[in-house]
Amino acid sequence: MTAPAPGDRGAPVLVPLDPDAHTETVWRLARERDLAALGREETTRAWITGRLTAPGLDARRDARLLPGADGRPVGAVWLSSASGIAGWTAELVLGPDATADDGARLLEFAERRCREQLAGGEGELSCFVSEGEKAARAALHTRGYGSPHPYHRMAVTLDDTLPQPPDVPGAVVRHLDGERDFRTFHAVKNTAYAAEEAGKSEDGFDTWLEWWRTDPGVDPAQCALLEVDGTAVGFANITDRMLDSRGAAYVRQIGVAPHARRRGLGSLLLLWVMHASRSRGRTAMVLTVDTANAPAIALYQRLGWRVETRFDDFRRTVTR
Known part of the structure; x- marks a missing residue:
């Protein structure tokens, strides 16, 4: 050896x-x-x-x-x-x-x-x-x-001080209803999330489904769709990636479609999954966010999230 x-x-x-x-x-x-x-x-x-x-x-x-x-x-x-x-x-x-x-x-x-x-x-x-x-x-x-692209690792304690989700007319958040919702979840993910993070892009359903089902900590029962008047406009991919190490739920991905923003829907979706995770016995919630995503960071901080540390995505070009 x-x-x-x-x-x-x-x-x-x-x-x-x-x-x-x-x-x-x-x-x-x-x-x-x-x-x-x-x-x-x-x-x-x-x-x-x-x-x-x-x-x-x-x-x-x-x-x-x-x-x-x-x-x-x-x-x-x-x-x-x-x-x-x-x-x-x-x-x-x-x-x-x-x-x-x-x-x-x-x-x-x-x-x-x-x-x-x-x-x-x-x-x-x-x-x-x-x-x-x-x-x-x-x-x-x-x-x-090359020059690294920075991200914040953020966390929040899930306790009885959590504010209640806001009431947004016509909006509901719900868990996935079996496999029939997977295509909707994937489509909303591509609309709401792909363009928001450096290095992310849209992907095909079959490729995504294979990755999602094998992603460590994935739990479809903890994932959610945000709907307005029956149309899905947001999603949350909540996993147990850090359950064994921190007793925490991990926000793998979360987002609201661009056309549905600035209506309080992000607060509704985030607080809904925070309460759902607390009801499952999670004591904290953790996520990683692009430091350039100022609106998302402002939302998280308004709801009590704090920055724990910085991660950096280093990149280089490789030529055949």
């Missing part, structure tokens, strides 16, 4: 990642990273398991572990793609003992895998890291990733 790589005598080789054998190791690294960078645990074992078995990912081909000098893994990376997100993502996990050079080696592997998947021309590779992940950020700069 620690034989030197060709041309780099003394440096441990990258090890193909086997989800059956290495999920616990990657989860340990992620927990240690979270504690060091965020001061709390966020990543769950279920999240790591889901990401390493996501549709289209062959972990033995697309993921690597990096052992340290003593043979104990210090980092991992895997190349992934998701419905509605252009390009590929290098999901980089560096434990607290990893160096910037370790991160650069793992990123180099992800870039090579990305390059191998290009039919021709060029593609975009991104990597999402928190402001506290110093070694990862240094590695990204070393590998030539």
